[in-house]
Amino acid sequence: MAIADDEFRRLIETHQRMVFSIALRITGDYSTAEEVAQDVFLELYRSVEQLASEDHIRYWLRRVATHRAIDALRRQALRPVAGADEWDDDRSIEGDAPISSISLQARLEELLRALPEPMRVVVVLRYQEEMLPDEIALLLGKSVASVKSHLHHGLMLLRRKAAVTMKEYVREPA
């Protein structure tokens, strides 16, 4: 635990956006995300001596934040996880608010929160953290094929739902 308060505070300030955003996008809940992010930094405090460099710390934080957020999501069951089958029926889609009344980004975030957990996690790591599938596989301890499959299906489901709820993604027939 040989890290001074000033130095540890600097680490928090450097990485808090990344850690909090991962926690928020996976859990989908603001206060849970803060709790998860704080827990991740407490864990970092206990382990920081074993981490050799800033890159190592960043990788460690990303990995632990992802796993802790998944744990929190499973533990608290904040949202019923949608099954992929539900997404096949466009009539079951909720919240068809006109796109003009809600920002595109906020709507995409809302769609993301409704994705099944394994797909949501890989989509977050791919598009928020801009990680490659093999990096995601390493971080999650899964095969690259599994990650690519989740990514593919996650994107497909997002597109399908977006096509219904966000009309600019639907091509008008010629």
Place this chain on the structure above:
Amino acid sequence: MNQPEELNHEFEQDQFERELTRAMRSVDPPEGFAQRTMARVQSIVPVRAKVLLMPRRVRLWAGGAIAAALLAGVFFAEQAHQRRQREEAALAQRQFELAMRITDHALEHTRQQLWDAGVRFGN
């Protein structure tokens, strides 16, 4: 016929993924997050760890200061102990000398009384 459709589809995918990337930019945590996290960190740190968290130079300095204070304490305690012993010895010497003077005086007084009574010892 299919080619333009596929190209359009690819374009849509790219556009969608770009929007997704934009939507998923990192967001700021709630205000005061760093302070609250530091408060939690400090609440779990025991005193020993706080000492260990000091910079090496400060730890060395603090260790030296503590050692010097201990040595000074032992030195001054020893000095005080020796002074007290000397004072007690001097007091005892003064009391012994006073007692001896009193005894001498009493013996002299007795001898004088015996002399006056005509008692003689020895030659």
